[in-house]
Amino acid sequence: MRTAYQYKLRPTKQQAVEIDRWLSMLCAQYNYLLADRFNWYEQNRCPVNACPLVCHLPRLRDNPDYYSQKRTLPELKKTHPHYGEIYSQVLQDVVKRVKKTFDLFLGGDSNGKRSGRPRFKARDRYRTFTYPSMKETCIQGNLINLPMFGKVKVVLHRSTPAGFKIKTASITKKADGYYITLSLEDATVPTTKPDFNPDSITGIDVGLKEFLTTSVGETVAIPQHYRSSQKRLRVIQKRVSRRHIGSNRRKKAVKQLGRQHKKVADKRKDFHFKTANNLLKKYDVIAVEDLNVKGLARTRLAKSVLDAGWSSFLSILKNKAENAGLLVITVIASGTSQDCSGCNVKVPKKLHERWHDCPNCGCSLDRDHNGAINIKNRAVGHSVLKAHRVSEAIAGFGEKPTLYCTQSV
Template identity: 65%
Template sequence: MKTSYQYRLRPTKQQVIQFDKWLNLLRYQYNYLLADRFQWYEENRCSINSCSILVCHLPEFRDNPNYNSQQDSLPQLKKDRPWYKELHSQVLQNAAKRVELAFDRFLSGDCKGKKSGRPRFKGANQYKTFTYPKVKSDCIDNGFIILPKFGKVRLLQHRAIPDGFKIKTCSITKKADGFYVTLSLEDETVPTIKADFNADSITGIDVGLIDFYVASDNTRIAAPKYLRKAERKLKSAQRRVSRRKKGSNRRKKAIKQLGIMHKKLADTRKDFHFKTANNLLKKYDVVAVEKLNIKGLAKSRLAKSVNDAGWGQFISILTVKAENAGLKVIAVNPNGTSQECSNCGTKVIKKLSERTHNCPNCKVSLCRDLNASIIIKNRGAHDLKAQKMSSTKSL
């Protein structure tokens, strides 16, 4: 099982300066390696090496810069620019890895074949994380974390690392209110499905904007609407930033205050998602959700409300917590869940403004969202049964 713990750091003033220096050096190297990739892409993506109409010289082909070739250039970088020697070698290599991943997603796509946009160069204060791919298992000692080539940094360890888990990677992140460390943990002995897993303990949830979700047992959680409630304060803080002179210390201070407000808003929403997911998994072993196109919905007229609800983050948290607890989350096909009847399956066309489902065939009348959640539950039970049958056949 894999999980991650995040702790807040309390670095000294000198350590803060050192962190910022490392991030700036890594940003410069990231931009340089990315520019090298773009240069190769523009010069070598065409197989033609001469022009028959115009007498001109086209650049000669060169090998495609990849992770290995860019990694091999790092020793020469330290000779040409000695100030890079103070960076840990694996941290510097990780910057090349990030370029490799960003460029591969741009050209080839991710594991599902979905391509990302053209990678962007990192501006000032946009490179905020550096990673140690390997750290010692005993790097945390009496309220301090020992970072290679950096030393001891004070750590607020609000919870202990579980027994049996090994620290795989360590990432330092700069946020609006300070620095944080994220430890990636792994324990291969923890089972993925718990022994007393009950497939019949299943519920379906229909996420929405009025109610955050409605479960198939008619449990409702009201949408908290954190962004809507904080809009006036955010508007005032944003106006304060726009009135400050660009480049001034007062503007930097106003930007920092605005960033802290946005981070507090995001943390409050995330805390709500964690608690909601935890309460769901305490009651049920299987949770069925819709496989929604959240990115598409976030570009519609309901963009602000959809982003405020944070469905994508909630489903991601729910899935990870279920895996860690040995439980299951099933994503079902969302087509027709708001139009079908959960009792007889008749298609009942309704506008979005109609909040009650009235079936003319079986005379069932109930809340539209409750009807959808029951359909989601039934589809989840059917998919779970199909998965069991396929797994038994393969055995």
């Protein structure tokens, strides 16, 4: 099993300056490698439908792939000796990051979906560097030993779980300081807890009137963290807009605005984690809709949808369920609000109609509650739950069961 723990760093003033210097050099190297990729792309591509009959063919050069760009790093340290102060694996991770973003641009992901043209990073937009491998003894008390950087004080608000090995470490600069994210792995942890009960299931319907409604009628109020902070954000944003671009006073106001936005994000994240924990304490299986949140964020409800943070919550819920050995099943979202949970007849309703009344069977309940029941019903006969029941039946005959645990289906 793979998980991640994030801690706050307390570097000295000299260490903070050194982290900023590393980020500045790595940003320059990222932009240089990306420019090298773009030069090859522009010189070697030729659209078939726009190729002239007579044209000059430039001298073709090899594609700058991951390995060829990584071989340029020793020469970089000779021509620019200050790059020799950066750990070699951190520099190699920059090459890997360029490869990943350019491959998504040309070939797309596993589903064939291509990303946009990669952009060069401004200095303020490059905030993270990664150690691809760390020693098991890197944490000593309240200090963490970073190769070729030194020991940095870290706030260990919780200890790393026993048995897990530290695989990678990423240092990130945020509005309120520096953080380190440790990626932990333990292959011996089972994917499903031993007393997993596939019949302990509920469906949840997320919304804007209530943050979520369960299939038993329980509701969680929506906090609207951004809307409650708009007044303060408006004051700071005016302060930024009234100061000269490039001045120190404007930079100070921008930092203040970033800290305020991070407060809003932290409150929302804390709410999401607590809500997910409360659900996973009650149920072993949670059914959710496969929502197109990006599409909803382009409508008139954009501010409310983004303030609720549905995507972040569902991602946290799936990760927490996987770590706890539980299940989150994703079902098709089409028709969950329109279909009757009692007789399965479609009852058309507009968005402002918040009550479900079925003329066929007389079912009368809240619209979100009706949708949550439909979500649960669609997950009851899911193939993942059937696999768990089969594994339990096999275990009853004395054979070793095969358990399955997925984040989404």
